[in-house]
Amino acid sequence: MNVSKATARDMPLWYHAEASQRISLLVKSNTAECLRTNHKILTVGDAMDFEEKGKIQNHKPRQNCRCHNCKYIRDHTGCVNPHVCYKKAGELLGMLPEKWDPRRIRAAQEANDNDENWHEFKTSRMSANELKDIFRIFTSGEKCLISRDDLMVQGEQVELATDGSCRDMNTTEAKAGAGIFLGVNDIRNKALRVPGELPQTNQVGEMFAVLQAARQFPGNETLKILTDSKYVIKSLTTNLKGNEDKGYIGIANKTLLRATTATLRERTGRTLFKWVKGHQGNNLNEGADLLAGQGTEKEFTEALNLEVNVNDCMSGAKLQALTQATAYRGIRETKLAKAKHR
Numbered sequence: 456m457n458v459s460k461a462t463a464r465d466m467p468l469w470y471h472a473e474a475s476q477r478i479s480l481l482v483k484s485n486t487a488e489c490l491r492t493n494h495k496i497l498t499v500g501d502a503m504d505f506e507e508k509g510k511i512q513n514h515k516p517r518q519n520c521r522c523h524n525c526k527y528i529r530d531h532t533g534c535v536n537p538h539v540c541y542k543k544a545g546e547l548l549g550m551l552p553e554k555w556d557p558r559r560i561r562a563a564q565e566a567n568d569n570d571e572n573w574h575e576f577k578t579s580r581m582s583a584n585e586l587k588d589i590f591r592i593f594t595s596g597e598k599c600l601i602s603r604d605d606l607m608v609q610g611e612q613v614e615l616a617t618d619g620s621c622r623d624m625n626t627t628e629a630k631a632g633a634g635i636f637l638g639v640n641d642i643r644n645k646a647l648r649v650p651g652e653l654p655q656t657n658q659v660g661e662m663f664a665v666l667q668a669a670r671q672f673p674g675n676e677t678l679k680i681l682t683d684s685k686y687v688i689k690s691l692t693t694n695l696k697g698n699e700d701k702g703y704i705g706i707a708n709k710t711l712l713r714a715t716t717a718t719l720r721e722r723t724g725r726t727l728f729k730w731v732k733g734h735q736g737n738n739l740n741e742g743a744d745l746l747a748g749q750g751t752e753k754e755f756t757e758a759l760n761l762e763v764n765v766n767d768c769m770s771g772a773k774l775q776a777l778t779q780a781t782a783y784r785g786i787r788e789t790k791l792a793k794a795k796h797r
Contacts, residue, residue, distance in 0.1 A: 464500030509541030619660025632750025636742030683733035
């Protein structure tokens, strides 16, 4: 999760859960007590604003500075050395990791494609615009303490089509495949069998193809993916925030969806999707469809790694987004997952 400047500013300074352990030494000093008592510093935003008072042009780094800020503080608050307090506020802010330091949070920069038919995958993690957005339950793994950097300078443009296929669907003999097609006789084309640990369905084949395409092009290429699957596009664009807010509770194929989302976020280039109607003569789509069919006839490959990096995929569900029914379902899913690992 990315944190907005407003959310970072609203966090309490003295009991900040993400601050370095060294802050416990700084908060016990006489200067810290002056910040609390005389300057009424409670939040990170208070400390940030107070630190700025010592950065005006005519401020002098000494006790008897006569700048208007220092003079006003000495006359009205009882603080005898405002400069020392400015420095202490900066030291306290320096105990915060980059993700939670409003001085180091950059405004999100979203690139838009000129063609309205392209749907862009948002590389940045979901942002917390208000303090209530940071509280999540059913979480696991390590905490993420860094913000997503802006995209690098974009490289070449790669346009391809992905598709999924399934033979003997809804039977115990079902076999799903995935296809990635860039052009006739292109050595990067792929026909893939969907691994056995995943459900053997057409939708899984469609999403698996996108996952493998993202792994095939992990760099700063602008990756433009044609697909005849509205399920893929909606899951990775319009429905992405809602799914992550709810922790994918009750969502089919959640493990594959989270892995695909994380892999797309790991890319340093943009990823865009465009829907094309299947079997209507689009050369890229027809090629991907043919490869997906070939994939169903292949044998299972090695086990698929679906682990995700905490920096690239949200853990748990946003408390603000849950209904009582969804929370109860989340409890049941968590218990079921633990039972399977015994």
